[in-house]
Amino acid sequence: MAKVTQCQSCGMPLDKKTPAGTESDGTLSEKYCHHCYQNGAFTMHLDFDAMYEYNLKRFQASDMNKIQKFFLNKMYTKKFMAKLDRWRN
Numbered sequence: 001m002a003k004v005t006q007c008q009s010c011g012m013p014l015d016k017k018t019p020a021g022t023e024s025d026g027t028l029s030e031k032y033c034h035h036c037y038q039n040g041a042f043t044m045h046l047d048f049d050a051m052y053e054y055n056l057k058r059f060q061a062s063d064m065n066k067i068q069k070f071f072l073n074k075m076y077t078k079k080f081m082a083k084l085d086r087w088r089n
């Protein structure tokens with residue numbers, strides 16, 4: 001299985017700042033970050049639109065620099081989020 005490097009719920013790259021979530025047996029999730037997924041379950045049960053708004057606010061409030069935020073505002077669209085595993089169906 002190819003390693004997923006981007007959370008398949010919120011789209012954040014999985015790295016040191018955004019570590020992976022955990023499965024119910026304590027192993028690290030290969031798909032989701034710790035904001036979205038812990039102990040084998042999603043932490044937030046929002047619908048697609050609410051989750052999009054929530055993520056956008058969260059990223060903008062994070063310590064990204066201006067250039068990263070500029071790209072975030074351009075790239076982080078509903079179209080982008082709809083391609084992630086959690087929302088694709």
Ligand SMILES: [Zn+2]
Nearest residue numbers: 007010033036
């Ligand atoms: Zn996430």
